[in-house]
Amino acid sequence: MKFMILVKATKDSExxxxxxxxxxxxxxxxNEELVKAxxxxxxxxxxxxxxxxxxRFSGAGRTVIDGPFAETQELVAGFWLWEVKSLAEAIEWVKRCPNPMLEDSEIEIRQVFAAxxxxxxxxxELREQEERLRQQVASKG
Structure with a gap:
């Protein structure tokens, strides 16, 4: 299972x-521990x-809003993408993480959709397209 680990922003990070x-x-x-595992x-x-x-999308319209954004608690300061067996395993890894900020902080864990x-x-047809695109991305890395 893939999980996106979102490090929430703080006043300092913003x-x-x-x-x-x-x-x-x-x-x-x-990070070395995560890679070795x-x-x-x-x-x-x-x-x-x-x-x-x-x-911002509204029907066919698009509106660009320049930062900064006021809702610090809703912002992301960083991320990881992990492959683990379960949400419980992702939680255990996050609990081992050093506090990523100089102040109280929060990390959100969200599962990534699978096909x-x-x-x-x-x-x-859509699955074939998705696989072809993933292979193209992988070949550039």
């Missing part, structure tokens, strides 16, 4: 406060929302 050498070292060690597929930190934008989750609407 202010652009960078992690200390101590935190970077602890996170590097933690075959859990980590990807992971990155994100710039503050002040350097980003949102695109079989979409049922009959995900036709054989």
């Amino acid at each position: 202010a652009g406060v960078m992690p200390s050498e101590q935190l970077l070292t602890a996170m590097g060690k933690y 075959g859990v980590m597929l990807a992971g990155e930190g994100l710039h503050p929302s002040s350097k980003g934008a949102r695109v 079989e989750d979409f049922g009959a609407e995900f036709t054989p």
Whole structure:
């Protein structure tokens, strides 16, 4: 099962406060554990929302909204993509994570949809297209 692990933003992360050498070292060690265990597929930190934008969809219309965004508790400061056996395993890994922020913080765990989750609407043709695209992406990496 794949899970997206979302590191929620804080006032400091949104202010652009960078992690200390101590935190970077602890996170590097933690990431090494994830890789050695075959859990980590990807992971990155994100710039503050002040350097980003949102695109709002309304019918055929598109509206661009420049950051920053006020709802800090709803923002993401970083992520991992993990392959684990269950939600319980993902929770156990997150509980071992160093606090990713200089202040109280939160990490959200969300399962990634698999092809079989979409049922009959995900036709054989759509499955073939999805597999072809995944192979193209993998070949660029």
